[in-house]
Amino acid sequence: MASEDMLGSQPMSAYRPLEPREIRILHLHPGAGNDPVTVHLFHERLDGPDHHQFEALSYVWGTSDPASLVPIRVGHGTLFVTLNLHLALRHLRYSEPGRIRLLWADALCINQSDVAERNRQVKMMGDIYSRASRTTVWLGEETPEGTGGIQAFRDAAAFLPPKLMLTADEAKSELAASFDSMARNREQLVNAANWAAALAMLSAPWFQRRWTIQEVVLAKVVTFVYGEDSLDWDDMSRIVTALGQNGLSRFFGYLRAPNENRLSFMSGLNNAGMLLSIRNLHRKDTGGARLSWLLATLDKFSCTDPRDQLFALYGMANDVDSMPESLMPDYSEDATFEPLIKAYVSWQLNQGKRLEFLCFVPRQPSASTGCTTWCPDFNRPDYNPTNIHVFYQRFNACGNVEASGDMRKLWNRGTDEAPSDAIVLAGRIVGRVTAIADEPFTLPTLEGNCDPLEKSLANWGSVLDDIDTCERMARGGLVEVPDAGAPDEEPLRVVDEDDRPRQSVLQRVVRTLCWSLGRGGNRDLFPALLQDIQDLLPLLREYVTCGAQVPPSFDRSLFSILTSRVDEPLSLGMTRRKLGLADTACMLLLPGPAEMNDVVVVLGGCRLPCVLRPWDLDNDRGQAHYRFVGLCYAEGFMDGEGFDDEGAGKNLAGEEYCIV
Secondary structure, three states, rough: EEEEOOOOOOOOHHHOOOOOOOOEEEEEEHHHHHHHEEEEEEEEEEOOHHHHHHHHHHHOOOOOHHHHHHEEOEEEEEEEEEEHOOOOOOOOOOOOOOOOOOEEEHHHHHHHOOOHHHHHHHHHHHHHHHHHEEEEEEEEEOOOOOOOOHHHHHHHHHOOOOOOOOHHHHHHHHHHHHHHHHOOOOHHHOOOOHHHHHHHHHHHHHHHHHHHHHHHHHHEEEEEEOEEEEEEHHHHHHHHHHHHHHHHHHHHHHHOOOHHHHHHHHHHHHHHHHHHHHHHHHHHOOOOOOOHHHHOOOOOOOOOOOHHHHHHHHEEEEEHHHHHHOOOOOOOOOOOOHHHHHHHHHHHHHOOOOOOHHHHHHOOOOOHHHHOOOOOOOOOOOOOOOOHHHHHHHHOOOOOOOOEEEEEOOOOOOOOOOOOOEEEEEEEEEEEEEEEOOOOEEEOOOOOOOOOOHHHHHHHHHHHHHHHHHHHHHHHHOOOOOOOOOOOOOOOOOOEEOEEOOOHHHHHHHHHHHEEEEHHHHHOOOOOOHHHHHHHHHHHHHHHHOOOOOOOOOOHHHHHHHHHHOOOHHHHHEEOEEEEEEOOOEEEEEOOOOOHHHHHHHOOOOOOEEEEEEEEEOOOOOOOOHHHEEOOEEEEOOHHHHOOOOOOOOOOOEEEEEEO
């Protein structure tokens, strides 16, 4: 193991090249108080037979503004690091003379000025964190508001069941009793100031950072350090599980936490819970998770470089070995975000034969992806795939038919503009949108100072309007389609006048609105849900009949019970979506931007039907072009019905849709 002395303040002159599978280990020398931070760097083979035990540091870089950088001694030279890394090293060093702490910290152990080295080392980061003896999480220097946060967690952990299972009913019951005990004895356990500190701690930027995911998920042992205090992962995970399972409203009722503190706490708590779930999944030898699932599930974690939306997840993805070189980490200036995303699409289409990437398309085309309507953009503020990806997993509109198509360049007629990127996919048409609600549904919310019941009734009145509108559209049957100039296509008819499904119109409406239940859920839960909605509708109509006034005889208790039971399946399925009807009398639940005359199709390799908008129909080649609008629910087409004549695993032979 060779020492690497720093010869100056410039990184390029400070680092010697690494050999294959070599990393640098940081030897942190002891110190106390304001003593200068001193380190040495040593080379070591990661998988060598006699490599030294080291800890991997997980932290947030913080601002890299040159004015805020802090010098540290590296051998005989100097390097400048961010303030947060400097604080971490100062707190983590031992105070006993001669006692050295061995760490791996990316900002120092990777030559950040050598792009080729960065690319190679980023590929190894999963191995680095999984081989480290411990991952030490630096949450930051303890703030006045956060003082006592670790102790609050430690005290609470002492009152929880020693083995808290994520889904065991017995554990939930034991947990509820533990929280009751905490409530009765909270004056002796923790005071309000301690729990305010816990809220501040879970609001630390570390809980929002994308790179922290694999750093914790792959670690053998995890310890959180907050200022001078520390907490083991086991205690943190039991608290996170407890808060997530037992209901935060009850928890906050005990603690009387201010409302303004809850939002940032909730965000940190949710992300901490997600880290716990992914870590448990990874440690159960389930084979890991696909990259697409990780992208959809972990969208709330952010990063500065948009390319890290992908790169930060590679260490946990079980399909990374099948990726082409074009998807490998590359931080060179010419390796921009747009070609990386299109390489991801091409890989899914050609290697996986699936169109899961359509879950990640923003609601409006993005300039960073060339304004193509079919291209994902993980860096957009409105990128929020979790909801639609959950539905994507619950249905199988494509059946056993794989994706069939390719990516092409389309030249704009009569111009010198660069060609547009298009993707050509095979599929079958469901129908054309011939009736649609005016506005997307929004989740009922309580705002203002009015009577909560009146506000809730007013909001639920919009649900009644949507249900009535959908019933009227469905009872109208087939609707004449205005000529949109689109090419003639023979649609598949899910509902025929001579062979209509034996369901009432209300059953069809409710099944459409509650598509969030999925295929199996509809069979198991739908009857009770339908009954609840049938009982709720007369209450809403009574309110509307009385001129939007609460009548004296109104059953407030029943209304509260019913809305609490139907709120989640309705809001999950309807939020930001519009009810619609196809020219085939197929009932639809469409994305917010959908319009009249949009086309609904089922594509090979896509588990949800797609909404496409005819565009540029007079192009020179005579081929119809479309813009991608979004994924949707199409009654009778959610379980492969559109491909009943296709054999299992076959490529689809049918219409082609050129999407730009």
